[in-house]
Amino acid sequence: MSRPIQALIDLSALERNLAIVRRCAERSRAMAVIKANGYGHGLMRVAEALKSSDGFAVLDLHDGVRLREAGYRQTILLLEGFFAPDELAVIEQHRLSVVIHCSDQLAMLPAVKTRGVLEVFLKINTGMNRLGFRPGQFASVMEALKASPAVGGITLMTHFANADEAEGVDDQLLCFNEVAGSVRLPRSLANSAAVLRYPATHADWVRPGIMLYGVSPFAGKAAADLGLRPAMTLKSEVIAVQNLKPGERVGYGGVFRADGPMRVGTVACGYADGYPRHADTGTPVLVDGRQTRTLGRVSMDMLAIDLTAFPGSGVGSPVTLWGEGLPVEDVAQAAGTISYELLCALAPRVPVAEV
Numbered sequence: 001m002s003r004p005i006q007a008l009i010d011l012s013a014l015e016r017n018l019a020i021v022r023r024c025a026e027r028s029r030a031m032a033v034i035k036a037n038g039y040g041h042g043l044m045r046v047a048e049a050l051k052s053s054d055g056f057a058v059l060d061l062h063d064g065v066r067l068r069e070a071g072y073r074q075t076i077l078l079l080e081g082f083f084a085p086d087e088l089a090v091i092e093q094h095r096l097s098v099v100i101h102c103s104d105q106l107a108m109l110p111a112v113k114t115r116g117v118l119e120v121f122l123k124i125n126t127g128m129n130r131l132g133f134r135p136g137q138f139a140s141v142m143e144a145l146k147a148s149p150a151v152g153g154i155t156l157m158t159h160f161a162n163a164d165e166a167e168g169v170d171d172q173l174l175c176f177n178e179v180a181g182s183v184r185l186p187r188s189l190a191n192s193a194a195v196l197r198y199p200a201t202h203a204d205w206v207r208p209g210i211m212l213y214g215v216s217p218f219a220g221k222a223a224a225d226l227g228l229r230p231a232m233t234l235k236s237e238v239i240a241v242q243n244l245k246p247g248e249r250v251g252y253g254g255v256f257r258a259d260g261p262m263r264v265g266t267v268a269c270g271y272a273d274g275y276p277r278h279a280d281t282g283t284p285v286l287v288d289g290r291q292t293r294t295l296g297r298v299s300m301d302m303l304a305i306d307l308t309a310f311p312g313s314g315v316g317s318p319v320t321l322w323g324e325g326l327p328v329e330d331v332a333q334a335a336g337t338i339s340y341e342l343l344c345a346l347a348p349r350v351p352v353a354e355v
């Protein structure tokens, strides 16, 4: 038998989560955000499970090409658009849609050969101050796009900074509506948090990411309460057991010290598998389906868990690091990060199986 770690990807969970997007935003088209290798779940695998979506959003040009070459005919949007004029021939050939967010991109449009081929998502900076034209630039940018023979359709787009936070989207939505109000063009605003929380932002296209993977975008609300099912379960097994005497320590730096006799399980999962090294003692983990805690520092290839209360668990016992039965959100919180980062960081060395 090989090293027991495995990521299980539940394809039906992906489909069900998309159905929840549909239920929340019935009148909108759904652009499944599958950047970052489908949030770590595997680009092509996720695309197949979500093939009924109206579009896919990715970052990398080659991901867009792979999807097109695999036969997907829906909209494929490059979320950062293009970076150099030579990409435009490929974009044109594969009929990829592009975000245009800055004047440098406008200046490259003459590289497009075919009239009306380019579907543009015009990004407006409504307060996130990451990508996008400022409201004051909108009129002149629209003129430039209309004057470009390359441009076919235009969709107006923005991205929210606080859809998952107490602050919400009011200011950004107001700003967007002021800018977009004067033109009749399709619109796209909502990430997962806005899909779930702000129907007024749904518009023509919603752009859910994290919720498709069965993860809650909200700190205070569990995915299960939103009807979402986790798509990724990271599993491994106990590969060794140590019986500690009081005062003995565990792992690098000896940062955990047993205050009494303890049984410690060594699990085949470490930070080189994508488990967060910053997860301190006490991070939740399941062994034989029951919750216990990690102990001490996470190593590159292993971590330690507390088996003291589980005498029946030992070498060979299944361990769930996150997923079914243990929300990745809980692990992320214990590690001082967010679930997005954990999912995306699943290491290529972890074997993946579909369920």
Ligand SMILES: *Cc1c(COP(=O)(O)O)cnc(C)c1O
Binding pocket: 033, 035, 079, 159, 190, 191, 192, 193, 207, 208, 209, 210, 211, 217
């Ligand atoms: C990543 C991304 C999304 C999806 O965000 P979630 O929070 O994962 O739903 C939507 N729109 C843009 C522009 C993004 O970059």
